[in-house]
Amino acid sequence: MLDNISLRVKPGKTLALIGPSGCGKSTLLRIVMGLIFPDSGKVQVGETEMSSETKLKLRHNMGYVIQKGGLFPHLTARENCSLAAKYLGWSEPGITARITELAELTKITLSQMDKLPSKLSGGQQQRIGLIRALMLDPEVILLDEPLGSIDPLVRHDLQTDLKRIFDTLKKTVLLVTHDLSEAAYLGDQIALMKDGEIEQLGDIHSFIQEPRSEFVTQFVTAHRSLIGKAGT
Amino acid sequence: MVLTGISCSVFARQPVQVGSKLFTESVILGDIATLLLEAEGFEVEFYDQLGGTQILWNALIEGEIDIYPDYTGTVTQEILGGVEFTTLEALNVLLNEFEVQATRPLGFNNTYALGMNKQIAGELGIEKISDLGRHPDLVFGVSNEFMERNDGWPGLSSAYGLEAMDVTGLDHDLAYRGLEAGNIDVIDIYSTDAEIEYYDLKVLEDDLNFFPTYLAVFLYRLDVDPGVVETITKLEGQISEEEIITMNASVKLNGENDSEVAARFLEAKFGIQAEVTVQNFWSRLWETTLGHLYLVSISLGLAILIAIPLGVLAVKIPAIESPVLGFVGVMQTIPSLALLVFMIPLLGIGSIPAMAALFLYSLLPIVRNTHAGIKNIEPSLMESARALGLPNQVILQKIELPLALPTILAGVKTSAVINIGTATLGALIGAGGYGQPILTGIRLDDTSLILEGAIPAALMALLVQFLFDRIELRISRT
Incomplete structure (x- = not known):
């Protein structure tokens, strides 16, 4: 259930969608991807409006990463990543070159690229998922709790790498997470959602210093360790 | 050049399709027809053990097969639904409506009868079918087709007042084993079955004359090659009751190959050396x-x-x-x-x-x-x-x-x-x-x-x- 949501992500910026479970943040991402269509309202990517006619084309301009990677278990990492490029008629050398480039960027070795997802760790699977999303060099990247099931140490590394990659590639990113520190670290802006509506939109400082409601205060206080850092 | 043309036209003929029912005598008659036709130079396909009367009859009128052996009583009662058999000419008039005709009788009557273990029949004092009504605890085992036929159990049981009897349907060839084992007391038999003598059975008298006559004939399609009809009619009146019982016994009791038995008959009767390839x-x-x-x-x-x-x-x-x-x-x-x-x-x-x-x-x-x-x-x-x-x-x-x-x-x-x-x-x-x-x-x-x-x-x-x-x-x- 979403109600009257308007958001705008500036090119090259990262917006983190955050909120308790069931607040509608994943649904919002699916709507942006055109996987479901809203009863009213519209999604626009660049100049193009999302519709059943434009959705295939728009999806080629958007990378999508979900929890646990969403990798196809019957295909190797390389096959997973090259599916869409093959469909679009890329040459074999073109695909290989792109994968090599992205593997280096995401710290995946080429031998790992030839393994089935089940032979890779959770963190590696997420990196492969990211390569797949970046493959067509889309302008927009959507991530749905990408690090939700990764253990904390690996998650820390991945967060660092994600930030580096987004900054390097200048992607427009929409990130769904339930972790405020992750949102604060990766997001240029944070949108806190509650019951299908946006409770507050701004950077992490505005959340701590000017909470718009009791709910925002509670949400921020639940991540106590951040409060000290916010002052520095 | 001319010779090539002739031989081609001979070989271009459609093979003659011969069928037979599931029981041994029908298979032997089918073998005899097949071997005789082959000896006359026809190419023959023999579908042995194709099924019961309805399957064979339908296959014949649909043109799936050209010829198969049957019995006059079966034709009048089961196929034509209960007409009186007077003469073969009258029967053929009826059959011609289906584009089918019967040969003259082959020479034997294979009627239905009821059979029992001789000793049990003697103890119970059973001589004829009407005696059975006095023994309601007898178990009847009749062949599956007999169970359904107009001239089978439905007609027989109402003619003799046996409706209340305990009756099961089973394969005809298995019935003798059931009788021997004592699982069933009364079975339907074909009067030319070799087992009657072998198992020393009591054949009960059909005292109400319920069963019609079952003269063996070949039924064939009218559109079949005239040469086929000519060949097959050579068998008319040539197979006696004794000969068919002997052949049935050779196959069923002595375990001989049915084609070989048929070939021996053709050689003895017509001096034809039929080629039988018995596969190993x-x-x-x-x-x-x-x-x-x-x-x-x-x-x-x-x-x-x-x-x-x-x-x-x-x-x-x-x-x-x-x-x-x-x-x-x-x-x-x-x-x-x-x-x-x-x-x-x-x-x-x-x-x-x-x-x-x-x-x-x-x-x-x-x-x-x-x-x-x-x-x-x-x-x-x-x-x-x-x-x-x-x-x-x-x-x-x-x-x-x-x-x-x-x-x-x-x-x-x-x-x-x-x-x-x-x-x-x-x-x-x-x-x-x-x-x-x-x-x-x-x-x-x-x-x-x-x-x-x-x-x-x-x-x-x-x-x-x-x-x-x-x-x-x-x-x-x-």
């Missing part, structure tokens, strides 16, 4: 194996080609989901024997109707598993596939079908195993395969012959199962 065990096994593989591979292959798309459509088009699954489900509930027989009016006899029935029978496991295999793919994977901007066709090809493959294969395996077992029933409608020795084995009460069909069929099923298990193992690398 291995060539017989090779032939039935090929026949069985033929039935299974084509029906299963077609089922795979149709069922997988059908299963996919059932997932993709919700409106047809329950109709499709319902249809293939209902197909599976039809008893396989019935499904085979339903095919005869549509497709005739032989391997085509058998493959059609096997095809329908093989659909359910494949359709259901394809449907389930695709439907059970994790939603997040489907979402990932769509998010890649792949059209539905590519998603189906690259993602859905490969992911559902293990489930689909399991369905194909189930279908194959069911198919191999069910295909043994194909022999009942002349389709050949491993059912052929089983059928003959039942007729001749020959266990080794039954096993000759049953064991290879079981081995083939196991082999197929093993092969599919290996394939499954290989693709389950994920």
